[in-house]
Amino acid sequence: MSDDEIALSQSERDQNIVRCDACPVLCRIRPGRAGACDRYANEAGKLVRVDPLVLLAKPDLARVAFVEGSSSWAGELGKGQGAIVTGIGATTTYPDYKPAPFIVASKHDGVDLVTVVTEGIFSYCSFKVKIDTDRYLGPEQATVRHRGEAVGHVSTIEYGSQFLSLGGVHHLTGGSKKEGRVACELMMALGNKQGVELEIEGGAHVVVGADRAPVVDGVEERRMRVGCGSATIGIFAQQWFGHVDEVVVVDDHITGVLSEHQAGKFLDMAPSGIRVRGRKSTPGRYFQVANPGSGWGGTDIDDPLTIVEGWDAKHGARPGLRVLMVSTTGEDAAWFVLDDDLVPRPAAMPAAVRRVVERIGENCEPSLCSVLYVAGAGGSLRAGVTENPVALTRSIKSLLVRVTCGGAPVYVWPGGGITVMVDVARMPANSFGSVPTPAIVSPIEFTMRADDYRALGGHMARVRRLDDVLASGGWRVIGAEAGVPWPLAAGSAR
Numbered sequence: 001m002s003d004d005e006i007a008l009s010q011s012e013r014d015q016n017i018v019r020c021d022a023c024p025v026l027c028r029i030r031p032g033r034a035g036a037c038d039r040y041a042n043e044a045g046k047l048v049r050v051d052p053l054v055l056l057a058k059p060d061l062a063r064v065a066f067v068e069g070s071s072s073w074a075g076e077l078g079k080g081q082g083a084i085v086t087g088i089g090a091t092t093t094y095p096d097y098k099p100a101p102f103i104v105a106s107k108h109d110g111v112d113l114v115t116v117v118t119e120g121i122f123s124y125c126s127f128k129v130k131i132d133t134d135r136y137l138g139p140e141q142a143t144v145r146h147r148g149e150a151v152g153h154v155s156t157i158e159y160g161s162q163f164l165s166l167g168g169v170h171h172l173t174g175g176s177k178k179e180g181r182v183a184c185e186l187m188m189a190l191g192n193k194q195g196v197e198l199e200i201e202g203g204a205h206v207v208v209g210a211d212r213a214p215v216v217d218g219v220e221e222r223r224m225r226v227g228c229g230s231a232t233i234g235i236f237a238q239q240w241f242g243h244v245d246e247v248v249v250v251d252d253h254i255t256g257v258l259s260e261h262q263a264g265k266f267l268d269m270a271p272s273g274i275r276v277r278g279r280k281s282t283p284g285r286y287f288q289v290a291n292p293g294s295g296w297g298g299t300d301i302d303d304p305l306t307i308v309e310g311w312d313a314k315h316g317a318r319p320g321l322r323v324l325m326v327s328t329t330g331e332d333a334a335w336f337v338l339d340d341d342l343v344p345r346p347a348a349m350p351a352a353v354r355r356v357v358e359r360i361g362e363n364c365e366p367s368l369c370s371v372l373y374v375a376g377a378g379g380s381l382r383a384g385v386t387e388n389p390v391a392l393t394r395s396i397k398s399l400l401v402r403v404t405c406g407g408a409p410v411y412v413w414p415g416g417g418i419t420v421m422v423d424v425a426r427m428p429a430n431s432f433g434s435v436p437t438p439a440i441v442s443p444i445e446f447t448m449r450a451d452d453y454r455a456l457g458g459h460m461a462r463v464r465r466l467d468d469v470l471a472s473g474g475w476r477v478i479g480a481e482a483g484v485p486w487p488l489a490a491g492s493a494r
Contacts, residue, residue: 016045022092023121023435036436040091053102053475054088054428054443056407058486083477084487085469086407087443088431090117093384099459100384105450106466108488112450114463116385123439125375126152126167127190128421129208132224132367134252134298134328135216137162138203145199149182150175154200157253160225160328164198164208166190172438184438190371191424191432191442204294210371211425217294221367225328226360229256229297230285232328235363236356237263243352245322246272250289250307250332252298259316260284273317275309297327304334311342318342324353330360371424373405377444378417384459385446391456392446393418400456401448404487406431407480420444426484447487 008019012028020027020040027035029042034050041050084106091101102117131137137154138144144152144164152166167190171183189196195209207215214221226232229251237258240247247258258264259272261284278289289307293300301307304325311317319340326333335353336344349357382389395401396418403410403418408426413419424431433441454460469475480486 016042018042018045018047020047021095023094023439024437025435037434037441039433039435039441049089049091049474051089053090053469054086054406055083055475055477056086056428056480056487057083057477058480083466084115084407084445084447085117085466086404086428087117087119087445088406088428089475090119090443092119092121092441093381094121096380096383098384099462102469103459103462103464104466104469105463106488113447113488114450114453114458116446116453116458118381118384118444119433119441120375120377120381120444121435121437121439121441122375122377123169123172123437124379125169125187125373125440125442126165127187127424128155128372128374129164129166129190130158130370130372131162131164131206131208131214132160132365132369133162133214133216133221134160134225135221135294136203136252136292136298136300137164137206137216138200142203143201145201146186146196147182149179151179151183151186151198154203159228166198167440180438181436184434184440187440188432188434191373191427191440192430193371193424208369208371210369210423212369213367214369219294223329223331223361223364224367225251225297226330226363227328228254229328230254230261232256232326232360233258233261233284234263236360237261237267239356239359240324240353241267241269243322243350243356244324245270246274247324247326248274248276248304248308249326249328250297250299250301250304251328252290252292253287254281255286255289255297255307257284257286271316272321272323273312273315274323275312277307277309296332297329304332305336305344308344311338311344313342324349324357326357326360328360329364330357333357372421373424373442374419374421375440375442376417376419377403378419381444382418386457386459388457395448395452395456396446400452401446402487404445404447406443407445407487408484409487426481428478428481445487 016031017028020035029035031042034041085102085104100116100118104115142154143150155163155165167187172180193210198206204217229249232249233256249256259269276286278286290299290301295301321338323336335349337347339345382392386392405422406427410420410422
């Protein structure tokens with residue numbers, strides 16, 4: 001785009017039209033109107049940020065704020081001990097030759113700190129969604145769609161949880177305009193803790209959202225399995241001993257058989273003569289006993305006896321043998337007794353056995369969706385922090401700089417660049433926005449000692465005291481999320 005295309009015409013200036021340079025769209029905004037992202041507006045010929053800057057306060061201070069009103073507690077905020085400036089509502093630095101919108105000095109436990117605050121525009125970002133379920137969602141690498149558009153893919157299963165990878169630069173910019181727009185809308189909804197509907201090719205229809213139970217094909221999940229079939233055997237073998245002759249824990253991945261399992265051998269259990277379908281791994285552990293599905297233990301079966309090929313009298317099968325078949329969550333369980341022909345017949349489950357089945361359920365954690373935001377922050381936004389961007393990267397890796405997103409702690413991936421990962425459930429509500437390029441807008445903060453900021457080539461001339469930020473107005477206070485460590489606590493720098 002040429003300078004002539006960027007510049008406002010004389011006619012536009014006469015109409016008090018302003019140009020917004022907060023993102024590459026470069027909106028021309030008429031008075032009283034907002035830009036394409038709804039984040040910036042023209043107020044009487046002046047470009048303004050629509051949403052206020054968000055200050056994060058410690059719970060006690062936030063409670064006082066709401067009870068007593070601004071006149072009595074703003075001074076406490078200004079001391080910098082109980083409040084920090086977040087990147088939410090801070091505005092962006094794009095084009096990134098500009099210093100960050102807020103570079104704020106404060107003091108904590110006698111240490112002079114600097115927090116550099118901005119809203120970053122991210123195309124290189126995605127969401128990793130962990131879904132606690134044994135239900136079959138779809139094959140690995142299957143395309144995940146939202147409103148008909150490809151927005152991600154199925155990833156691996158990790159012990160009772162299925163992972164999805166959603167968003168990313170290829171969906172935002174590498175496909176059609178509609179795909180990019182839908183992917184961006186999905187990502188912003190996930191970041192802002194809203195529920196979203198997804199369709200998995202060759203698999204399930206799911207509804208996911210941060211810190212809420214997943215809904216798989218219209219059924220809300222309640223329990224995350226206590227473990228695989230083998231682990232369930234290992235946990236509860238001692239409690240079953242003396243009440244059963246055989247236990248089969250049905251699981252799509254590893255089905256456990258108590259009498260063959262090492263736990264049963266340790267208890268000197270007699271062989272039951274059971275023959276189970278599937279591929280035997282080690283004693284008492286079977287793979288591929290059925291196909292994946294939404295039935296018992298994440299398989300496609302509703303009748304647990306379908307995985308039993310027979311009973312061998314030469315290896316311990318006998319009339320009256322007591323058999324429990326149970327799923328890894330305890331939601332499905334059946335009790336059988338072998339008759340004179342060694343045919344398992346349904347029977348009333350003894351109370352002692354029922355108690356152990358119920359204990360399986362007690363030991364299952366609630367099924368939830370976890371939403372983690374992953375973003376590459378190693379780009380030009382570093383220029384808003386320092387004149388020597390690699391110094392910021394190195395300082396983060398050497399733990400001189402603490403990175404947060406909306407005040408929430410992040411994990412910084414090893415290796416090159418600044419790739420951060422944060423649990424959106426720990427971020428304040430409505431932390432995420434978007435621009436129509438399309439890209440995600442998310443808050444990011446860099447906190448360090450003032451001396452370290454100076455040493456890495458920071459924009460020292462743009463440092464402001466926290467009380468100066470408060471005096472300028474245009475901010476609001478929110479309380480930190482429960483359980484989130486305070487960003488300025490010990491370890492925030494060095």
